[in-house]
Amino acid sequence: xxxxxVKQDTGAEEKQILWHxxxxxxxxxxxxxxxxxxxxxxxxxxxxxxxxxxxxKQEKRSAIHRFLLHFNNILIYxxxxxxxxxxxxNHWIDTSVILAVVFTNAIIGFIQEGxxxxxxxxxxxxLAPHASVLRDGMRQSIAGEMLVPGDIVLLxxxxxxxxxxxxxxxxxxxxxxxxxxxxxxxxxxxxxxxxMDAPLGERxxxxxxxxxxxxxxxxxxxxxxxxxxxxxxxxxxxxxxxxLTTPLVKQMNxxxxxxxVLILAIAILLxxxxxxxxxxxxxxxxMAVVGLSVAxxxxxxxxxxxxxxxxxxxxxxxxxxxxxxxxAIETLGSVSVICTDKTGTLTLNEMMxxxxxxxxxxxxxEGAGYQPKGLLKLNDxxxxxxxxxALGEIARAAVLCNDAELREREGAWVVEGDPxxxxxxxxxxxxxxxxxxxxxxxxxxxxxxxDAKHRFMATLNHSPDNRASVFIKGAPxxxxxxxxxxxxADGGSERLEEAYWRKTADGxxxxxxxxxxxxxxxxxxxDMQLNHADVEGGCTLLGMVGLIDPPxxxxxxxxxxxxxxxxxxxxxxxxxxxxxxxxxxxxGLKNPNKVLTGNDLDTFDDAKLKEEVLDCDIFARxxxxxxxxxxxxxxxxxxxxxxxxDGVNDAPALKRADxxxxxxxxxxEAAKEAAELVLADDNFASxxxxxxxxxxxxxxxxxxxxxxxxxxxxxxxxxxxAMLFGMTLPITPVQIxxxxxxxxxxxGIALAFEPTEKNTMRRAPRPQEEPLxxxxxxxxxxxxxxxxxxxxxxxxxxxxxxxxSVELARTIALNTLVVMEIFHLFFIRNIxxxxxxxxxIRGTRIVWIVVITVTLAQFxxxxxxxxxxxxxxxxxxxxxxxxxxxxxxxxxxxxxxxKQVRLNLKAR
Ligand code: ATP
Numbered sequence: 001x002x003x004x005x006v007k008q009d010t011g012a013e014e015k016q017i018l019w020h021x022x023x024x025x026x027x028x029x030x031x032x033x034x035x036x037x038x039x040x041x042x043x044x045x046x047x048x049x050x051x052x053x054x055x056x057k058q059e060k061r062s063a064i065h066r067f068l069l070h071f072n073n074i075l076i077y078x079x080x081x082x083x084x085x086x087x088x089x090n091h092w093i094d095t096s097v098i099l100a101v102v103f104t105n106a107i108i109g110f111i112q113e114g115x116x117x118x119x120x121x122x123x124x125x126x127l128a129p130h131a132s133v134l135r136d137g138m139r140q141s142i143a144g145e146m147l148v149p150g151d152i153v154l155l156x157x158x159x160x161x162x163x164x165x166x167x168x169x170x171x172x173x174x175x176x177x178x179x180x181x182x183x184x185x186x187x188x189x190x191x192x193x194x195x196m197d198a199p200l201g202e203r204x205x206x207x208x209x210x211x212x213x214x215x216x217x218x219x220x221x222x223x224x225x226x227x228x229x230x231x232x233x234x235x236x237x238x239x240x241x242x243x244l245t246t247p248l249v250k251q252m253n254x255x256x257x258x259x260x261v262l263i264l265a266i267a268i269l270l271x272x273x274x275x276x277x278x279x280x281x282x283x284x285x286x287m288a289v290v291g292l293s294v295a296x297x298x299x300x301x302x303x304x305x306x307x308x309x310x311x312x313x314x315x316x317x318x319x320x321x322x323x324x325x326x327x328a329i330e331t332l333g334s335v336s337v338i339c340t341d342k343t344g345t346l347t348l349n350e351m352m353x354x355x356x357x358x359x360x361x362x363x364x365x366e367g368a369g370y371q372p373k374g375l376l377k378l379n380d381x382x383x384x385x386x387x388x389x390a391l392g393e394i395a396r397a398a399v400l401c402n403d404a405e406l407r408e409r410e411g412a413w414v415v416e417g418d419p420x421x422x423x424x425x426x427x428x429x430x431x432x433x434x435x436x437x438x439x440x441x442x443x444x445x446x447x448x449x450x451d452a453k454h455r456f457m458a459t460l461n462h463s464p465d466n467r468a469s470v471f472i473k474g475a476p477x478x479x480x481x482x483x484x485x486x487x488x489a490d491g492g493s494e495r496l497e498e499a500y501w502r503k504t505a506d507g508x509x510x511x512x513x514x515x516x517x518x519x520x521x522x523x524x525x526x527d528m529q530l531n532h533a534d535v536e537g538g539c540t541l542l543g544m545v546g547l548i549d550p551p552x553x554x555x556x557x558x559x560x561x562x563x564x565x566x567x568x569x570x571x572x573x574x575x576x577x578x579x580x581x582x583x584x585x586x587x588g589l590k591n592p593n594k595v596l597t598g599n600d601l602d603t604f605d606d607a608k609l610k611e612e613v614l615d616c617d618i619f620a621r622x623x624x625x626x627x628x629x630x631x632x633x634x635x636x637x638x639x640x641x642x643x644x645x646d647g648v649n650d651a652p653a654l655k656r657a658d659x660x661x662x663x664x665x666x667x668x669e670a671a672k673e674a675a676e677l678v679l680a681d682d683n684f685a686s687x688x689x690x691x692x693x694x695x696x697x698x699x700x701x702x703x704x705x706x707x708x709x710x711x712x713x714x715x716x717x718x719x720x721x722a723m724l725f726g727m728t729l730p731i732t733p734v735q736i737x738x739x740x741x742x743x744x745x746x747x748g749i750a751l752a753f754e755p756t757e758k759n760t761m762r763r764a765p766r767p768q769e770e771p772l773x774x775x776x777x778x779x780x781x782x783x784x785x786x787x788x789x790x791x792x793x794x795x796x797x798x799x800x801x802x803x804x805s806v807e808l809a810r811t812i813a814l815n816t817l818v819v820m821e822i823f824h825l826f827f828i829r830n831i832x833x834x835x836x837x838x839x840x841i842r843g844t845r846i847v848w849i850v851v852i853t854v855t856l857a858q859f860x861x862x863x864x865x866x867x868x869x870x871x872x873x874x875x876x877x878x879x880x881x882x883x884x885x886x887x888x889x890x891x892x893x894x895x896x897x898x899k900q901v902r903l904n905l906k907a908r
Pocket of ligand 1: 455
C-alpha cells in the first residue's frame with residue numbers, strides 16, 4: 001500500500017485559496033499570463049522553475065528485493081528444503097544441482113521480469129495524455145507534462161483535466177471529480193469565484209488535475225501542476241505497479257501450487273512406503289524421492305508464462321495496440337465479433353468537401369488534402385465563388401461554427417482539432433472566405449458543442465453592427481428538423497422544401513460521402529447565452545456539403561483476415577445510413593445492404609434486438625447508448641465482443657465489452673480509461689493484428705504448458721515406476737535433477753518466443769468457456785509421459801541386455817530422455833498443423849540456441865571425465881548415440897501421426 005504523503009505547506013494552502021476566491025483578472029495577474037496564453041519561450045522557461053507536470057514516480061523495488069521475491073514461492077520452498085536436507089546427508093552434488101536449479105530459475109525470472117517491467121513502462125509512456133493549450137495565441141496540442149502555471153488550457157467532453165486550473169469560461173461544462181471527492185455525479189462548473197471555505201467539491205470555478213470532463217467545453221488557466229495539484233497533494237503518488245498476469249496465468253500458477261502440494265504428498269507417502277514396507281536404505285530412498293519431487297514440480301512454469309505475456313505485450317505495442325489491462329491479451333484471442341467505428345478506424349479521417357448544395361445548385365470542389373486552394377465548379381464549369389452569395393453564407397457558417405485551425409507545416413496543411421472541421425475551413429477558403437477575418441468580425445459569444453447524441457453544433461455570434469446570429473451545422477435530419485425556411489440563391493429566403501433536401505442528402509450519402517447541413521437563425525442581440533431551446537425551430541437552412549473520407553486500404557485487408565478467422569466485423573457509426581452502407585461495400589463488410597439505424601434499434605425490445613443483431617453488420621446514426629445495447633445483445637449469443645469507441649459517452653459500452661478498444665489519437669481520455677486496449681494509430685488493421693497476437697500468446701501459453709507438463713510427468717514417472725516396482729533406477733536422482741535444470745529453464749523458454757503459427761487467422765475463434773486443460777491436452781500429457789517412460793525403460797533394458805554397465809545404461813537412458821524432450825519441443829511448435837514442413841524443421845533462432853546449448857551440455861556430462869565422476873556417466877558408443885536419436889525420432893513420429901489423425905477426425 002502506498003503511504004499518503006500530504007504536504008503541510010501553509011504557503012501553498014494560502015495560495016490554493018487564492019485561486020477560487022479571486023477574480024479571473026487577479027488570478028491571471030498573479031500567474032503573469034493573459035487569455036491568449038503564454039509564449040512558447042516563457043512556457044519553456046517556466047518548466048525549468050516549476051518542473052514537469054507529473055506525479056512523482058513510485059520508487060521501484062530494489063533489484064535485490066526483486067531478486068529475492070523470486071524465492072518466495074511454494075515450489076521454491078520445497079526445492080530449498082530438499083537442498084537443505086541433502087546437505088545434511090552430505091550429498092553435496094545433489095545440493096549444488098538443486099541450488100543451481102533454484103538460482104538459474106530466479107536469475108532468468110529476474111531478468112525477464114525486468115524486461116517485462118520495461119515493456120509496461122514503455123506502454124505507460126505511450127499512454128501519456130496530451131493537453132490542448134493556447135501558446136503564442138495559437139491552439140496546440142502538447143504533452144500534458146509540459147504544462148506550466150499560466151498556460152491556458154482548452155477542455156472538452158471526454159478530456160482529463162491536465163492540471164489544476166481556474167476556469168476562464170465554461171459552456172455546459174460538467175466534470176466528474178470522483179477521484180478527489182468520491183462523488184460520482186458530475187458537478188457543473190462555471191467561472192465565478194466561490195467562498196474561501198468552500199469544500200473541494202463545491203469549488204465550481206476550478207478544474208482539478210485527473211478529473212474527467214463529462215460534458216461541455218471550457219477554458220482555464222493552469223494554477224498548479226504536478227505534485228502541487230490537489231490530487232498530487234492527497235496521494236503524492238498515484239502510479240501503481242501492475243503485475244504481469246492474466247486470469248489464465250493466475251489459474252496456471254494456482255494449478256502449479258496445488259500440483260506441488262500433491263507431489264509432496266505423494267513423495268511423503270512414497271518415503272513412508274519405501275522405508276517401512278520395502279525397507280529401502282533411508283538416504284538412498286530420500287534422494288530418489290527428492291529427484292522425483294524436483295522432476296515433477298514445474299518450477300520454471302510461472303517464469304515462462306510471465307515471459308510469454310511480456311513478449312505478447314511488446315509485440316502488440318509494436319503493432320500499435322497498447323494493452324492497458326493485461327487480461328485483454330487473453331480475451332483478444334477469443335474475440336468472435338468486432339464492433340468498430342467508421343470514421344478514422346475504417347476510413348482515413350482525412351476529409352475533404354467535394355460537393356456543396358445551395359438552393360438547387362450542386363457545386364463541386366477540387367483540391368488536395370487540407371490545402372485551402374482548389375477549383376470550384378458548377379455544372380462542370382469553373383466559377384467564381386463571389387458570384388454566389390448563398391455559397392458565401394454557408395462558408396461563413398462553416399468557419400464560425402468551427403473549433404479547428406489549419407496550419408501550414410513544412411509545406412503541408414495540417415489540422416489542429418477535428419479533421420472534418422479542418423476540411424470545412426479548407427472549403428470556406430476555396431469559396432473565398434477566410435476563417436481569421438470572419439472569426440474576428442463575428443465575435444463568438446456562446447457555443448453548444450457537438451456531441452454524438454445531438455449530432456449538431458451551434459454558435460452564437462455577434463456581428464460588428466451588433467446583430468446576433470446562431471450558426472448551426474450538423475447531421476442533415478437534425479438540422480432540417482430545426483428549419484422552416486431555406487436560403488434562396490439571391491440571399492433571400494423561402495419555405496423549406498424538406499423532401500427535396502432529404503432526397504438530395506441521401507443521394508450524396510449513397511456515394512459514401514458524409515453530409516453536413518448548415519443553418520442560421522437571427523436572435524435578439526441581448527441574448528448572451530445559447531440554449532438547445534434557441535435552435536429548436538425557426539432556423540433557415542443555408543445548404544449542405546458532402547465530404548469524402550476514403551477507406552483505409554489496410555482495413556480492407558484486415559477485414560478479409562477477420563472474416564477468414566471466423567470473426568464478424570460490424571460497423572457502428574454515427575454517420576448517415578447511406579454513407580455507412582457505401583463505405584461498408586467498399587471495405588468488404590458482409591451483408592452491406594442491410595442497415596439498421598439508431599431509430600430502428602429504439603423500436604426493438606431486447607429479444608428482437610438479439611434476433612436482428614447477428615445478421616446485420618451496419619448500424620448507422622447510432623448514439624453511444626446503442627453501442628451498449630448492441631454489446632449486450634451480441635454477448636447474449638455467447639460471443640466475445642471487441643468494441644471500439646472514442647467519445648466520453650462510449651465508456652459504458654467499452655467497459656461492458658469483453659475487449660474495449662479506445663482510439664489513441666482521436667479518442668477522449670475517458671474512453672481510454674474505460675478501455676482494455678488503446679490503438680496508437682486508430683486503425684482497424686491494428687485491431688486485427690492485436691487479435692492475431694492475442695491468439696499467438698494464448699497458443700504459446702498452451703504450448704509452454706503442453707510441453708512442460710508431459711516433460712515433468714515423464715521425468716517423475718520414470719523414478720516413480722522404478723521405485724514402485726522395486727527396479728534399479730534407470731536414471732539416478734542427481735541425473736534427473738540435472739535434466740530438470742537444463743531442460744526446464746532452457747527448452748521451455750524457447751516456446752515463449754514462438755512466432756505466430758501460419759494458420760492462426762484461419763481458425764475459428766476459441767470458445768470463451770474453453771478450459772486450458774482440455775481433454776485433448778490431458779490426453780497429450782498422458783501419451784507423451786507414457787512414451788517418455790517407454791523410451792527410457794526400453795533403452796535402459798536394451799543396454800543392460802547388451803551387457804553394458806549400469807552406469808553406461810543410465811547415461812544412455814538419460815540422453816534418450818533429453819533427446820525425446822528436444823523432439824517433443826519441435827513437435828509442440830505446431831499444434832494446429834503439420835510439423836513436417838521445412839519451416840517447422842528450420843525452427844527459429846531461439847529454438848536452435850537452446851537446442852545447441854542443451855546438446856553441448858549433454859555432451860559435456862557424457863564425455864568430460866570430471867563431470868562423468870560427478871554424474872556417474874560413461875562415454876556412449878557411436879551406434880548407441882544413433883539409437884538415442886532414433887528413439888527421439890520415433891517419439892516424434894508417433895505423436896505427429898496421432899496429431900494428424902486427430903486433426904483429420906476433427907476436420908471431418
Ligand atoms: P464513427 O466514428 O462512429 O463512425 P462518426 O464520427 O461518423 O462515428 P459522429 O462523430 O457521432 O459519428 O457524427 C455523427 C454525425 O454528426 C455525423 O455524420 C455528422 O453529420 C455530425 N457531426 C459530426 N461531427 C460534427 C461536428 N463537429 N459538428 C457538427 N456536426 C457533426
